[in-house]
Structure formats: C-alpha cells, structure tokens
Amino acid sequence: MPKIGILALQGAFIEHQKMLDTVGAETTQVRLPDDLQDLDGLVIPGGESTTIGKLATQYGLIAPLREFARSKPTWGTCAGLIFLAKDIGIEAQPILGLMDIQVNRNAFGRQVDSFEIPLIIKGIAEDAPFPAVFIRAPMVTHAQPTVTVLATLPKGGIVAVQQQHLLGTAFHPELTDDLRFHEYFYDMVKSNLA
C-alpha cells in the first residue's frame, strides 16, 4: 500500500493527514531525514514558509527533501507551494527550488488576508467548483511551459499548478471537507508506482 508522508515541522499537517487517511492512504509524519525512507509521496503543508525553511535547515532536511521531490510525487499547499518554487523573488529564505514557477508570497496583501472562492480546477473539479480557502496566500506570477496551470482566479492569477509529479496549490484543500484534491494526489502517488 502506498505510503504518504506529511512534513510536520509547522503548520496544517494534521489536517492533511486526516484527509489522506480518509481517502485510504497510509500516512506518516516527517520530521527527520530518516522519516522519508519507504515513502511514496510527500505533502508540504501551509504554515509559514520562513519557519518551515528554518526548521528544515536545522534538521538537515533540505537536501533529502529536494532529492525526494526530484522523483516522487510531492504536493505543496500555500507555504509548501512557496517552498517548491524555483523563484520567490528577492526573498532570501531556504526553499527546495524545484518547480518552474515564480511565486509572490503574501500576494493578496494585508487587507484581504483570507477569503474563500469557488474554483473550477482542471482534472479535479470541472463540473462542481472546489471551495478554495486562501490564507495569507501566495500567487504564481509566472509559470514556465513545463508547468500545467490547473486553476486561475476569476480576476486572473494562477493558484494551482502541476509539473509532472509535483503539485502546488496557493489555497488549502485540507481546511475544507472536499476530498477531491487529496484523492487526486493519492492517485498521482499510486500511478507513480504502477
């Protein structure tokens, strides 16, 4: 049975774990490099990307995480999306730098620091929109042709992307009761093993 790890340094990792358990995945929390052994996929949760980066550096996780996510399905939500991006502008903070995207942290500013909006998502929520919850969210300001855009906001702004085995969302499917994103990621993990 495929096993999915959830990076559990800071942020909304328990919520992801519960959703993945619900869709039938075997799950475990990742805090140290050894925890990545035997995993078939990884979720990097939302939280605070500077804190996640600092702790990952302290625990010697940056290189092992980068190595893992080079070949195995990895999904970053919000801070996790920032962590996966190659370009986060001038901000100097540890990131994995794997997805060909440019991300603007806190793209929605202080005034609109959280909101929910129904979104149509390619391959995931095409008939009934997905309730997308944004909390001090980033936005993808540029995606290279290697990246598939899965969702954009009605006013414009890329908020869900996929690059082969890498998935990124600016919003938080783990804070809803809609399982479609977690099912989709679980399918990515299973098909990577097939």
Ligand code: GLN
């Ligand atoms: N603004 C946060 C950051 O820069 C991300 C917020 C979130 O993950 N909900 O890391």
